[in-house]
Amino acid sequence: MDIKKLIIKDAKLKEFILKNPNGIIATDSNNQIIYINQEAENLLGLKKKDIMNNDIFCVIPDFRNIKFNCGKVYLIDENDLTYDIIPIQLYNENEESINIYIIIEIDEINKLESELKHQKTIINELNEILEGSYDGILVTDGDGKVLLVNTSYERVAAIKKEDMWGKTMRDLMNPVWMPNSVAYVVIEQKQAVSKRQVTKDGRHIIVTGMPVFDKKGEVKKVVINARDISEIYELREELLREKQINRTYLENYKEFIEKKKNNSECILAVSKPMQDVLALAQRIANFEATVLILGESGVGKEVVADYIHKESLRCDKPFIIINCGAIPENLLESELFGYEKGAFTGANQSGKEGLLEAANGGTAFLDEVGELTLDLQVKLLRFLETREIRRVGSVDGKIVDVRVIAATNRDLDDMVEEGTFREDLFYRLNIVRINVSPLRKRIDDIAPLSMMFLYQFNKKYNQNKELTIDVIKELEKYNWPGNIRELKNAIENMVIVSNNEYLQTEDIPWNKEKNSGRKIVSMINNTEDLTLMEATELLEKTMLEKAKLKYQTTRAIGENLGIDQSTVVRKIKKYNL
Numbered sequence: 352m353d354i355k356k357l358i359i360k361d362a363k364l365k366e367f368i369l370k371n372p373n374g375i376i377a378t379d380s381n382n383q384i385i386y387i388n389q390e391a392e393n394l395l396g397l398k399k400k401d402i403m404n405n406d407i408f409c410v411i412p413d414f415r416n417i418k419f420n421c422g423k424v425y426l427i428d429e430n431d432l433t434y435d436i437i438p439i440q441l442y443n444e445n446e447e448s449i450n451i452y453i454i455i456e457i458d459e460i461n462k463l464e465s466e467l468k469h470q471k472t473i474i475n476e477l478n479e480i481l482e483g484s485y486d487g488i489l490v491t492d493g494d495g496k497v498l499l500v501n502t503s504y505e506r507v508a509a510i511k512k513e514d515m516w517g518k519t520m521r522d523l524m525n526p527v528w529m530p531n532s533v534a535y536v537v538i539e540q541k542q543a544v545s546k547r548q549v550t551k552d553g554r555h556i557i558v559t560g561m562p563v564f565d566k567k568g569e570v571k572k573v574v575i576n577a578r579d580i581s582e583i584y585e586l587r588e589e590l591l592r593e594k595q596i597n598r599t600y601l602e603n604y605k606e607f608i609e610k611k612k613n614n615s616e617c618i619l620a621v622s623k624p625m626q627d628v629l630a631l632a633q634r635i636a637n638f639e640a641t642v643l644i645l646g647e648s649g650v651g652k653e654v655v656a657d658y659i660h661k662e663s664l665r666c667d668k669p670f671i672i673i674n675c676g677a678i679p680e681n682l683l684e685s686e687l688f689g690y691e692k693g694a695f696t697g698a699n700q701s702g703k704e705g706l707l708e709a710a711n712g713g714t715a716f717l718d719e720v721g722e723l724t725l726d727l728q729v730k731l732l733r734f735l736e737t738r739e740i741r742r743v744g745s746v747d748g749k750i751v752d753v754r755v756i757a758a759t760n761r762d763l764d765d766m767v768e769e770g771t772f773r774e775d776l777f778y779r780l781n782i783v784r785i786n787v788s789p790l791r792k793r794i795d796d797i798a799p800l801s802m803m804f805l806y807q808f809n810k811k812y813n814q815n816k817e818l819t820i821d822v823i824k825e826l827e828k829y830n831w832p833g834n835i836r837e838l839k840n841a842i843e844n845m846v847i848v849s850n851n852e853y854l855q856t857e858d859i860p861w862n863k864e865k866n867s868g869r870k871i872v873s874m875i876n877n878t879e880d881l882t883l884m885e886a887t888e889l890l891e892k893t894m895l896e897k898a899k900l901k902y903q904t905t906r907a908i909g910e911n912l913g914i915d916q917s918t919v920v921r922k923i924k925k926y927n928l
Contacts, residue, residue, distance in 0.1 A: 367476060374434075374454035378407050380447055391454055394434065407452075419450060420574055421563050424470065437473055439480075487556075487577035493570045495520040495534045507577045509550045533560035534573045541570055547580075554581040589820065618651075618658055619803050622795040624788040628655060635783050636662035641735065643780045644758040646787030648902055649836030652758040653718060655787060660714040665754060668713030673706050676719035676904030684727060688734075690743035707740050711751040719904055720780065721761035721772060732776040755780075760907075790831040790838065797827050800835060804842040816846050817853050825856050833900035840900060892926045895919075899928055 368375060374391030378384050384407050387399050395411065408415045417425050419440040427434050437453040455469055481488055487504030491497055497515045505512055515523060520532035536544045537560035545559045557580050563572035620626050635642065636659050644652045653672065660670045678686050689705030707715055723731065734740060735755060739748040757780045766772035790797065801818060809816055831837055841860050849858040856862060898908045905919040912919070 367480070368451070371453065374456075376407065376452045376454065378450045378452075380449075382407050382450070384410065385449075394454055394456055414452065417452070420561055422572075424473065435469055437469070439477075487575075489515070489575040489577070491520060491534045491573045491575070493538060493572065495532065495538065495573070497523075498572070504577055507550075507556055507579050509552050509554070533558045533575055536560065537562050537573045538570050541568075554579055556580060618654060619799055620796060621799050622788075622793040624793055625796055628785060628787055629658065631785055632659050633662055635659070637664055638783075639754055640782040641754075641780055642756045642783045642785060643763075644756065644785045644787060645763075646758075646760065647789045647834055648760045648907070649834035650787045650789055651835050652760075652787055653716065655785060656714075656716045656718075656756045656758060659756060660716075660754075663714070663754070665713050669710050670714050670716065671706050671710035672716045672718060674718045674904070676722040676906050680724060683723070684730065685743045687727070688730070688740050688742055691745045702742065705740060705742065707734065707753055708749065708751055710753045712753075714754045714756060717755060717757040719759055719761075720757040721759035721763060721766060722904065722906060725771075725773065728773045728776050732773065732779055735776075735779050790834040791829075794827050797838065798823050800838060801826060801842055804839050805846065808843050808846040812846055814846050815852065816849065819853050819855060821856050822854050822859065825859055825862075829861070837900045891922065892928070895922060895926060895928055899923070 371388075372390065374394045375386070375388045376384060376391050377386035383404050384402050385404070387397070387402065391397070392399060397410065402410045413427050414436070417436055417438050419438045423438075425436040425438070427436055433456070435453075435455040437455070439451040439453065441449045441451060481499070481501045482503075484501060484503055487507035488499070488501045489497065489504050489508075490499040496519050497517065500512050500515050502512075504510075510523065520534040523532070533544050533546055536546075541562055541564075543559065543561050545557060547555060547557050549555055557578050559576045561574045561576070562570045563574060565571040618625075618629055620629055632655055642656075642659060644655055646652050657670060660666060673687065675683065685703070685705070687705050687707055689703050689708055692702040717731075720731075737748075737750075738753065739750050741748045763772055763777050763781075767774045767777050801823065805816065805818060808814070826838070826841075833840070844860045845854050845858045849855075851858060894912065895908070898911055902908045902911055905923070906916045909916045909919045
């Protein structure tokens with residue numbers, strides 16, 4: 352293993368290892384040789400290829416008596432060679448111990464002089480290492496008196512050096528932020544001790560004390576390492592909270608799924624407005640009265656209508672959805688009431704059953720009823736009053752048993768005043784009115800709905816994505832012009848596009864759109880990269896995408912963008928939206 356991979360955090364230490372003219376051998380925590388430089392090979396008469404990954408005590412038995420963290424330099428005499436061994440114990444980025452042996456050759460004449468020089472060098476280098484350490488380091492004697500403190504300890508423990516020099520750890524103990532000292536626990540137990548403590552400024556630190564023994568086995572020094580784990584602690588707590596929230600929502604949704612399996616119809620609703628809607632829907636389900644559901648596009652009007660049908664006595668009969676805004680005006684009458692053979696050019700020779708007739712015995716859901724022309728409003732009113740349908744091209748009528756639930760995102764009261772919606776039809780539809788609030792007024796529903804959609808799309812696309820609290824908070828702050836439909840699309844987009852297991856705020860589509868917007872501006876500013884036609888098409892596509900999320904029908908999109916419905920249909924097809 353390259354020494355560069357062993358020591359990453361400390362640049363001074365890395366330079367010391369790489370540029371040291373002496374022999375160096377490094378082992379891992381299991382005493383397996385993971386590094387040897389050329390100087391060590393020459394000095395000891397060893398070859399790197401022969402000793403790598405071997406136990407150092409098998410290769411060099413004399414090293415067995417070398418101890419770390421005792422500040423001692425070992426003198427080795429072997430095979431007419433005399434050399435010093437300086438042991439240093441470090442930690443890599445994964446907090447795994449690494450043992451460094453610095454090997455310095457000494458001849459007999461200069462042995463004493465060299466030893467003194469080496470001692471001074473070691474002290475200086477160790478001081479540099481200590482001061483360069485990101486972790487706080489403090490050394491006490493066997494009585495707990497402070498002998499050495501590095502600068503990082505000041506930062507980590509929030510205590511100034513001058514307030515610690517010459518004092519015992521007992522003098523520094525505080526019942527609030529330092530109720531006990533690791534040093535005294537180490538001295539008492541004669542073993543390494545780790546404790547989590549809180550500093551006086553509220554940060555969490557992990558403090559580890561290591562004993563240094565004399566020849567009699569008594570603790571003569573305690574080396575204390577202190578590391579600030581506040582950020583790690585906060586991240587851990589945040590992660591635990593997120594997992595708990597995710598687990599709670601997921602369990603709730605699984606319960607919801609189980610209810611679905613048992614044919615107990617329910618809708619995921621947490622907010623008070625939506626609970627009130629469901630309570631009213633359940634109360635009127637078994638009444639045959641016409642229901643008018645009002646609300647913005649994408650709020651879940653169809654879901655409420657379906658809920659009413661399934662809670663009613665008609666639940667085992669057809670539930671026919673008729674989108675009045677999606678069917679061309681010239682075909683809407685024939686789609687609603689059916690037609691006889693030969694009724695018009697291109698008609699099916701055998702005729703066709705209308706959607707209202709197909710709903711016989713069940714429920715017909717007239718979505719976007721505000722899009723009906725005045726002529727069709729007259730015919731719908733007659734049907735509601737008589738329950739009789741008459742196919743296009745027929746003189747005979749047929750009575751059908753159909754409950755009608757209508758819905759629209761338009762203000763029918765205003766349309767009545769404007770004369771674009773018949774007052775008598777409005778009163779006939781408005782027997783029971785249900786107002787479904789927009790998602791921005793149902794904040795409590797956003798998180799469980801997000802979890803529900805996440806569960807669905809994880810299953811659909813064989814993914815295992817999770818939402819973070821930051822994403823939930825961002826979703827709850829958003830205005831949701833496209834309501835639940837937009838939320839569902841956003842979750843699906845994140846599941847498909849994001850590479851993150853835990854979805855982040857940058858994965859949210861509109862955050863990406865901001866970046867896209869900056870990119871568009873940048874491209875427009877750079878005329879070499881974008882033609883006028885390309886810029887026009889790019890803007891056109893972007894506006895259509897946003898309008899499609901907000902408005903349910905192509906007619907509504909056209910009105911919003913100031914273009915014909917046919918143009919909307921053609922451009923949606925062009926851009927594959």
